[in-house]
Amino acid sequence: MTKLLGNLARTLRPSRISGGNKRMNTWQSVRAEVLERIRSREWAPGELIPTEEQLSQQLGCARATVNRALRELAESGIIERRRKVGTRVASTAARKATLEMPAIRDEIEAMGATYSYSLMLFEERMPSEKAMRALQVDANEKLILVKARYLADGQPHCCESIWLNPQSLPVPTRAVLEKLPAHEWLASQVPLTHGRYAILAEAASEPCAEHLGVAEGTPVLSIERTNWVDATPVSFARQFYRPQHRLVSEE
Amino acid sequence: MTKLLGNLARTLRPSRISGGNKRMNTWQSVRAEVLERIRSREWAPGELIPTEEQLSQQLGCARATVNRALRELAESGIIERRRKVGTRVASTAARKATLEMPAIRDEIEAMGATYSYSLMLFEERMPSEKAMRALQVDANEKLILVKARYLADGQPHCCESIWLNPQSLPVPTRAVLEKLPAHEWLASQVPLTHGRYAILAEAASEPCAEHLGVAEGTPVLSIERTNWVDATPVSFARQFYRPQHRLVSEE
């Protein structure tokens, strides 16, 4: 019975359109409509747009549907939402893009190449400046430094150095990291909750150039990554890629 | 009355816990629980996990709540979902990171610097190889090439070249682009639906080095961006940043 009523309501709806309001039943269509109103400047940057309740009435759909559409737009940075205040068109044209950060093993295998990995260095050491800041430790706290290299079909693909904080982690043995990249070992040991990346271009330092098989000073793409478990940073990695390498991203 | 019943149900729920099942009322707690089961290998990579219906019963919440949690996890690449098949733990450890791509004006102003912009070149031209591929045009179709430079406190910050396809766009005048960066003009003219980025490290070419005020061959961070309106690529841009520049990203 309720099912029948649901059906009835659904089929009747298109004919209930009145007052020139479009019926937008899906969250995608609501999102499209909102985007169009922003593009056309009907809602200008910095301006408040109607509340979810008002929009759901205007567009003839449930508030949850409007909420879904607006949430997606807020996640892409197109609008900004605050309780009690309302929803504003973002004044900046900032957009957010999504980057795939695959494990390097997958990256290499996706190219159709044969993956291999080798541990270059494993030792306790006082932190570098960058590692100190990233892991929030003192200069006299010893950390574990791991350097490794990834090869695709025997050719250098990427080299990395990782600092691990033994205060906040189980301590790996050298033997373990000879088999398994530190990132993969890390992910199997602790529940990583959050990461921060920085992407930059650098000139290859002498050891980095040697590991990658390029000339010193060659432009390399560098990714710095800090992993967190809740409020504690547990690892800081720097990865260097050969110049041909591209990070691709969708928006 | 219904309100009271709702209240009652809510307050009673915690005491209805039975069979050792935890009550996970929020989508965040469902997500945390799923992540924990994945980390602990209770659900191994590549394996199917229970259906939404089963999970909602196990965890004592609505299917929509489970759906929300699993949708978020699928968006971050932790799990993979297919209708009729079910939900699998992703076998790759790939993660997705979110990059802020602000308008360069905002980027510069966020540094507390004074923004300025200057148009360096505006002309019709046959496409370059890269532009041809990106905009899906023939070698003999003329495009508009725009080169420009952004300054922070009078110092070069970024330079860019943009190819526009006049077949699929209104055509800007030189005067317009002397005032307004091509990206901002573009966004005000057409509803951009989708973008693709590539991020790479390059050695500065001679003109690029000159625009950025660095030595030729210096490593520069390069962002290539193609903008789409539905299925049509309308612009292809290459931006070059000085070596200090970092793209930062959260996961």
Place this chain on the structure above:
DNA sequence: TAGTGGTCTAGACCACTCC
């Protein structure tokens, strides 16, 4: 055809924050 995820709805309560 049947099973699974994807979505919509109406109603309700909660959480935050401005006044």
Place this chain on the structure above:
DNA sequence: GAGTGGTCTAGACCACTAT
């Protein structure tokens, strides 16, 4: 205190796809 977004729920239908 009141207004707004954030979320949960129960039920329903739709869309896709393996079989």
